[in-house]
Amino acid sequence: MIKKNLLILLTFTFVWCGSLSSLKGQGRGEPAPAGLMGNRFLTLNTIIRVNQIEVSRDRNEGMDERSEHTPERVIAFREAVSSEFPGARITWAFSWLALHDQTENYKKIRELVVGYHHKYGDDITFIPGAYFANAYNTREQVNKDLHDGLAKVSEIVGNGFRPKSVVAGFLAAENQQYLAEKEGIHVCQGNIWSQFSIDNQDGDGAVSYPFYPSKEHFCKPAQGKDDFIDCVNLDGWTMDFLSARRDGFADGFNSRMGVGPIETLMAYGKLTGLTQMLYTTAMHYDRGFELNGFAWVTNCWELSLPIDISGLKDWLNEIKRNWPDVKFITQGEFGLLWRDHYKDNSFNYRFELKGSGIGGSDSNLKIRWFMNKDFRLALIKDWQKNRRENVIDFTNYNLKAEEPKDMTRKWSLMGEINQKQSRSQDKPKVINKISPDGLALIKKYYPYLLTDK
Structure with missing residues (x-):
């Protein structure tokens, strides 16, 4: 059964x-x-x-x-x-x-x-x-x-x-x-x-x-x-x-x-x-x-x-x-x-997912991830209400990064905007609000993302 x-x-x-x-x-x-x-x-x-x-x-x-x-x-x-x-x-x-x-x-x-x-x-x-x-x-x-x-x-x-x-x-x-x-x-x-x-x-x-x-x-x-x-x-x-x-x-x-x-x-x-x-x-x-x-x-x-x-x-x-x-x-x-x-x-790498409706996988949402050597980018939208797509994560890997020098639990690499929304700067935003350097990187890999309505 x-x-x-x-x-x-x-x-x-x-x-x-x-x-x-x-x-x-x-x-x-x-x-x-x-x-x-x-x-x-x-x-x-x-x-x-x-x-x-x-x-x-x-x-x-x-x-x-x-x-x-x-x-x-x-x-x-x-x-x-x-x-x-x-x-x-x-x-x-x-x-x-x-x-x-x-x-x-x-x-x-x-x-x-x-x-x-x-x-x-x-x-x-x-x-x-x-x-x-x-x-x-x-x-x-x-x-x-x-x-x-x-x-x-x-x-x-x-x-x-x-x-x-x-x-x-x-x-x-x-x-x-x-x-x-x-x-x-x-x-x-x-x-x-x-x-x-x-x-x-x-x-x-x-x-x-x-x-x-x-x-x-x-x-x-x-x-x-x-x-x-x-x-x-x-x-x-x-x-x-x-x-x-x-x-x-x-x-x-x-x-x-x-x-x-x-x-x-x-x-x-x-x-x-x-x-x-x-x-x-x-x-x-x-x-x-x-x-x-x-x-x-x-x-x-x-x-x-x-x-x-x-x-x-x-x-x-x-x-x-x-x-x-x-x-x-x-x-x-x-x-x-x-x-x-x-x-x-x-x-x-590219990934797409519409939520399952189980737990935190919201059935009304669709997420798209783009991951390459230079950055990772996540876009999310309410597809049931046909709402606009917003950026919830943009991490620029071209920037200098540094691991903790001491023993600690905090080892995350937090970018311009991070999916966890744990900082005030992490509020979802439309893609054209990303920094100019970020937009230039996105355009290099996925120019169609900047022309999508």
């Missing part, structure tokens, strides 16, 4: 949604796609830790999660993926304590995941600081943690194994540069697109699809050779663009709602939650694929979440049924495919 109802709902909602490294030791699974363009991609990460927010090697900001991390849950999670999507490869990220804990449960978990690497081709990696490493540690300490954590992963897997990527939540530019130049890792889940006033760190201001970060700021695309970091910076999980424009929990809605299970299944129940997850997915696999020539959806499903894994199975089942060509690979493989195609930040 759930799948039947989903099909009915999605029939209406989808209308408006608008050089690869060696695979030696990769294990079984579907062959890696030949290239980036012309493909739809899905990546899925899961986090295994001991404490909820392990902000450093010996400091914890959350609750003990030992009881939630069991071999039985690991087995059930992996079987849920392979049962609905044979050949899929996922990414497992271990916290510092999860890599070193000597209790029988964690020994068995590590043994199981190494087995999945050999059986399915899953990637195994390290997560420093449990998403918020730079909010609690110096850059020097984060580099030490990355070095030692990655070395421990290599030791556990054996045979000279090295992860293809790192999961980090947020990661400062200097640390991503270290990954590329010292550790030889060129893919990092290093930003959580649009996160602001939620959890322990802010990081709004980036591009939502892959990019090479600038040495100035991890949210800023590199502008040229002098500030280029050869580390593909990936988003943490795909969000609904209308929900994501909100400041934290403004108006009682969760701004991170999209494909994540916390903001969908846990918040709204299975039917409505899955509908929103698939609505967000369709935005990329349908209209997004048309606009960009490839599409990418990513999700992080923490192993400790108190959510029925059948929700994960249903989401994957619907993806497989609606888009049977989707390539379900590790985030490292996807990032390296992008790196093989784009040698610099010559991307030009």
Whole structure:
């Protein structure tokens, strides 16, 4: 009945949604796609830790999660993926304590995941600081943690194994540069697109699809050779663009709602939650694929979440049924495919979405995003009343940027106008009210936006 109802709902909602490294030791699974363009991609990460927010090697900001991390849950999670999507490869990220804990449960978990690497081709990696490493540690300490954590992963897997990527939540530019130049890792889940006033760190201001970060700021695309970091910076999980424009929990809605299970299944129940997850997915696999020539959806499903894994199975089942060509690979493989195609930040991403009517995804609104090396631009309008389109975000990446020097939660790159509307200057405005320099940049890429009535 759930799948039947989903099909009915999605029939209406989808209308408006608008050089690869060696695979030696990769294990079984579907062959890696030949290239980036012309493909739809899905990546899925899961986090295994001991404490909820392990902000450093010996400091914890959350609750003990030992009881939630069991071999039985690991087995059930992996079987849920392979049962609905044979050949899929996922990414497992271990916290510092999860890599070193000597209790029988964690020994068995590590043994199981190494087995999945050999059986399915899953990637195994390290997560420093449990998403918020730079909010609690110096850059020097984060580099030490990355070095030692990655070395421990290599030791556990054996045979000279090295992860293809790192999961980090947020990661400062200097640390991503270290990954590329010292550790030889060129893919990092290093930003959580649009996160602001939620959890322990802010990081709004980036591009939502892959990019090479600038040495100035991890949210800023590199502008040229002098500030280029050869580390593909990936988003943490795909969000609904209308929900994501909100400041934290403004108006009682969760701004991170999209494909994540916390903001969908846990918040709204299975039917409505899955509908929103698939609505967000369709935005990329349908209209997004048309606009960009490839599409990418990513999700992080923490192993400790108190959510029925059948929700994960249903989401994957619907993806497989609606888009049977989707390539379900590790985030490292996807990032390296992008790196093989784009040698610099010559991307030009566009996205369109009409709201789902669920949570903060207002059904009367339509949003358009434009993202390139020089700027990001968001336009929004009430399409039901045919109101004029207004700018809610313009971030000029040509301008000098600077990350915080000290440990803090405030790592956002705020432009001329920011979607969160947390400052007095962020009130929506018509496009011709943007600064002259901004208008010149917009005209260079999208001249039709300045002639639209």
